[in-house]
Amino acid sequence: MLREFELDLPGDLQETLTRLPGGTPLAGGTNLLVDLRARREEAKRLVWLGNIEAFRDIKIDKAHVAIGGGTTVGDILRNSAMIDAAPSLVGAARVFGGQMVRNQATVAGNVCSGSPAADTVPPLLSLDAEICLASSTGVRSVPIDSFYSGFKKNQRKQDELITGLSWSVPGPSTANLFYKLARRKGDAITVVGVAVTVTRDGDRCSDARIALGAVAPTVFRAKDAEAMLTDQPLTEELIDEAARAAMAQSNPIDDIRASADYRRHTVHMLTRRLIGQAWRSLAGKEADK
């Protein structure tokens, strides 16, 4: 039984922003409603975001992607341009809950929930996405890399709303991959999530981003590992070394889904696999040039 809530149903963005102070934004509700029912979350007044016009718009041009704050995980899958604009995010969307959850859950909500196991977050970190936050007093943009400050803590102020996310389309010399390790195939909480972006310039890796999920209080970038790869030719040895560095930066917990040791080990294995896979896929493209 739900407690007595007030459900606010503002008609547009401006009205939504004026209602946010003291309220909790409600988008797909696939986390929030469950947590409220289980009394893990408290909320007095929920502000529904579903009436905001064009809130689910997706804009993709040659270089840039922008999705509205109401974009659902299902919307990501239904947009055929997204497979090139955010391969890792599409990969995450495919293994995100069941289709009935994907149809409700929003990307911004997943980002905002701050769970270290949130599946869209490693891809967005690997894409170096920007988060657009709005309140009735103004608009600001925060790189997702600096958005999280601790377990389920982030930079969003109570009266702010994520109105959109944006990132650059990976170029032809960039590979962007995601892998979710979970205890069953589909519709399961992530044990380890890894997203990588590798850009190749000739025989060298010019840029690498490695984002790790469910192995620390927040999803994070394994920057030690990234630094080891940057401006280097990627040998199997170097990839393994970097993957070990990613493992060293992980700080997972033991829980019912897996042991901490297992998570650390699989960070090593999956990072190695994904970087290797990305690098090899680009090697093919280099040869085609």
Added chain:
Amino acid sequence: MTSVAGTPTITFTVNGNIESHVGDPFQRLATILRDEFGLIGTKIGCDAGDCGACTVLLDGRQVCACMIPLGQIDGTEIVTVEGLGSSDNLAALQRSFLHHGAAQCGICTPGMLIAATELLAKDAMPSKAMVEDALGGVLCRCTGYIKIVDAVVDAHQFLAPPVADSPTSETVGTPHPRVDGNAKVTGQDLFGADGAPSDALWLRPVRSPHARAVFKLGNLDAFCTAHPGLEAVLTAADVPGENSFGVYPDLKDQPVFADGAVRYRGEVVLALVGKRTAVEAIQFDALPIKWRVEDPVTGVTAATATEAPAVHISHPDNILVEGGLRKGNIDAGFTAAAAISEGQIQTAFVEHAYIEPEAGFAKRVGNRIEITACTQAPYMDLDECARVLGVGKDAVRIIPSACGGGFGGKLDVSLQPLLAIAAWRLQKPVRCIYTRVESMASSTKRHPATIQARAAADQEGKLLAIEMTADFNTGAYASWGPTVADRVPVHGSGPYFVPNVQIQTRSIYTNEPPAGAFRGFGVPQAAILQEQLYDDLALELGIDPFEFRYRNAIRAGLPTATGQKLEASVGLVKCLDALQPHWNKSRAEAARQNENHGGSRRRGVGIGCMWYGCGNTSMSNPSEIRISVSNSGRVTLFNGAVDIGQGSYTVILQICAEALGLPPSEFDLVHGDTDRTPDAGKTSASRQTFVTGKAAYLAGRDLRSQILRLANAGEDANIARHGSTLRVRDTGHETTIDLTDLPAIDEHGTVLTGKGRFDPPTTPLDENGQGNPYATFGFAAQIADLEVDMELGTVHLHRIIAAHDVGRAINPSLVEGQIHGGIAQGIGLALMEEYIPGRTENLHDYLIPTFGDIPEIDVLLIEDEEPLGPYGAKGIGEPALIPTPPAIFGAIRHATGVKVTRVPLLPHRLLEALKSHDA
């Protein structure tokens, strides 16, 4: 709609009708659809977005109706299962579901249909992968998903209008569609939560959050008065009869309401009865209960330690019961051995995870009580409720609702005594629906087993001996603990001839959830270790594991571990014969693959064999079936064998129709109701097809012979019904029996009655466990073909090939469905499922297999007819699951060399084992 905080009017369409609703915008769509619009086809399985049973279309897209606040649907279009097609005008997809046998219990079917509808609107001919993805969020515990995928892929073939079914005379041996299938694919079957009177009060059990505690209740009258809408707070003091229940006549150790002490987390302390909103609004912390929490006894090692506190004072050593078997001379067997293997395993609690949480309602009718609830055992429910109420058995009527999955978990009473007490005391109808969390916390589980064993074979690979000791954690109450302790010794040596056997079992009390019946009563756990040991022996002796099993397989005439000589229907060798080419091919492929690829994946192929006694162990367990013919020509089958999804309503009808010689469509069906149907025993122990099926056969034959006598016709005569006459055609001449001429024997105009009763012949087991515990056994062997990711410890199943000796497949489609579903549960048991009290009480922390986890399954039906069974048939329910875990573990071992010691073999456990194996 503008912003509102009160009670706005919300307008939307449901299945094309414009509806308005005024109310709390936070109410869930699922609740409104069911309670306000009567659209009970939308089922609620978890209320948390984990199971997908409540899936509906919102503007063409599938969503969980339990996750949609009403305020969000203003101006939208909702489609529920009722909008897909009606029972006389089924949609193509629904007809495909019926044709494929894609619905078993039917509780997930509406969600599956809706999820598929979204997909089919986009692509009428989807691939299997697309179906698996689109339906992947809807859980099914019965089918193993395969027939569901087939049904969606094939739906386009049913787009043409259906041709009227021509009545078929073929019955036994054909895939007759489920007789309750139409109701299941339209969502109109009435489950425990579906049919309650609208004025029923709501009962909410309040459960202990502590595994072991003593408690005192404060002033409940004052509490009740202070909470308007609350009509009663029921406690142990309100039980009119005995405050205890249990499945054994001499072991009623579980209270309906805890009386001052609780023994597990989830035990009922009291029940709040009143208006739903009132009882649901009450906070646990507000209740006047004073707790003194004690240290719980957890696990069998702690429970059997000398200083362990007793869970029940009646059993100071916490040992509920011991079982055992002794055959031959165990020491002689090991002395003569050329190879000896030893091992031990630990298994976990496993949750049944039926998608329908326990639900039902009760009403008092004069001085009788009528209870409608999901159950596997209506007559046991009747006995228990009569004791609890302190009334005669004739004062209780049990009407089983449709049962949304059971698997053993709905054999014990759950909410029936609570409902009975409340409706009896308050003299008003009372209903109750367990929440998912409450269902998981309170219901019985598969017994965790701690097993040690060793086995011996001679140089030729002939088994000489097996010795096993197994402790089963039976939790806080006995439930089926004694059955497990008795079943495992009988089966523990496996389906092989073993001359020397010694097996000792114990069921041990702990402060954990009661472990009860779950598909196999301990046999699946024991089979894991026993099959592993036989693999060990084969390896040590340099014999192929398949060949080893072939040499040792029990054959007709050889004595079993209990000294029983099975003379017929011993089909293991036939199963192995059918599997041999698959084994050779898969093993050869695996060897090639492992040689050629250095990568992180290794392929393995394993085999598991099993046997399973149909019916209760060395106990009378009769079933009765009745058929009546009325003077108006109504032929009615009274069938009390509760269909929990496996298809007994269909199979019993098929058998009965064949025996009588009328087509199944001629029958009216009366199911389950203890006032109307004779006792067909429990739906458990793989007994309904064999035992009740035989009773149905006998009933059909009884009625047939009466009709033939009336017509003075011979055995081979043909019977047909035309209105109120029966026409009996014998070689060349036809006799017409005018039923209106016959004297009616009751107020329903019954003129003829056929009766059948069957009690499978068994003998008691002596002090060494020797005797004939079962009249017949099912046999099976399964091959698992898989890959292990050596870097991640993950297991990727490719294929299961399942050969099952079912005696005779009365309905091959239903038999396949049982095998698919059993394999799916076996996969869960082996690789995924571990119930941890307080930690995994929901369907996102407790994972059961979903579409992507089920490999290709090939079913090979072996029909080694059982002379006692109806048309040669025997049971399949439990045999379907038992060989799967051993086959999987055998394959993992083949791939990696690792032997399982802890079940489930989660990836982190497999990885640890791989590391220590390499070290």
